[in-house]
Amino acid sequence: MDTLESLLAAIAPTGASRDILNPANGNLVAKVAVDTVDDLEKAIAAATKAQVSWAALGHEKRSALMMKAADAIEAHAEPLAQLLSREQGKPLNGPNARFEIGGAAAWMRAAAATPLETETVIDDESGHAVMTYKPIGVVAAIGPWNWPAMITIWQVAPSIRMGNAVIVKPSEFTPLIVTAIVKVINTVLPAGVVSVISGDREVGAALSSHPAIGKVMFTGSTATGKAIIRSSADTVKRLTLELGGNDAGIVLPDVDPKAIAGDLFWGAFINTGQTCAALKRLYVHESIADDVVRELAAVAATMPMGEGTDENNVLGPLQNKKQYDIVADLVEKAKKGGGKVVLGGNPDTSQKGFFYPTTIVDELDNDNALVQIEQFGPALPVVRYKDLEQAIEWANGVDVGLGASVWSADAGKAREVAARLEAGTVWINSHGGVHPLIPFGGAKQSGYGLEFGVEGLKALGVPQVING
């Protein structure tokens, strides 16, 4: 599996299959297996069996194997990145395919290395109580198409560290890279502990209602998250839901526009805007809005977009036609609503790939669809504000709350504003950076439960108190 060809050969389907096409050019990447609900039953039976001996290994031995799994990802990083780029569309360079595979290895290592001690809850004359975390059993990991390799490892690594087995259900749009990265970690892990079922929504629905599944780790849209809550209710499954967002950034009047332009750009346009916690609505004080927008557009204009496998590019296509249509429609609504298109906004519809140009729309009304609806693509709306209270109200005025950011030269003032924002994470003078030891999760309809760090490990265990 040292080359893209040998990696693809290792995951080649033996039964029913379908084509996966490169969103940048429509070329065939490879065929992928079409698994069924029957295949799912077999995988769950194998996982249920494998979980018992996996749990019995204990933390230390599991962590040692996970460290080796991280080494295996690193040893296969280049063919994995090449496959990710072709299937997802993201460029090899910039914070894209190679970066994502590096992140997958780093998160695997962090989940293996994070200590999880037995907690002594009380130990005095009133009594003695300790709390530990036991394995749940078999976990379902259902993921999206935007960061498919990294999010798979975000879901798998804490699950296996805590002694669970995992059934991974990748997005229909990006099953190859998920199958490949699981193949790579399975060169080290015992059989049956992690397996992939590459099916459609029906398979996802069967998984999230299956009585043998104890927990669903889900990352995807809010609508699907709600369907999973419903289908998991009968068996009272534990859930971690990382759902959609519509992150606001508030720029205070004291910033240096040139100094923040690069970080603003990547906050909004990382992965060509197809990132859950990307900056999706920018509120800028009117006194500096001209300068901020000009500097941001100047940075954006220097960022090459094109085929992922061209080493020069740092922005790619939308991953699929549905997402392209959503972005194109929202930009049209922004134009109709009186927005001033500062950059982009005019796609070349004759090209083969789903490329939407980097777009910035200034002077939009807050109630415009491009502001109110998650665009999940390279089109940033800018809303100018006079009064900070108004900006905070607008930022909080949606029913999701994944991330947010405040941009200011005064860190104290920025933190005060941050504390008033309804979001799971608020960044100061940056947006969207995640760290394997910093808990991450959403507020409001962006979901519940935390990932990463000790909190992320605890979410994959059943707490047990021993009282006495």
Ligand code: NAD
């Ligand atoms: P999606 O909800 O369409 O699909 C996600 C997964 O759910 C796919 O694997 C799909 O097959 C599966 N699925 C669909 N119906 C199902 C059902 N009834 N039961 C079980 N599984 C089912 O999401 P998407 O379009 O792939 O991803 C984009 C969305 O994900 C965006 O809204 C984005 O903000 C969000 N997202 C959130 C985070 C986060 O950490 N909060 C990270 C990445 C993406």
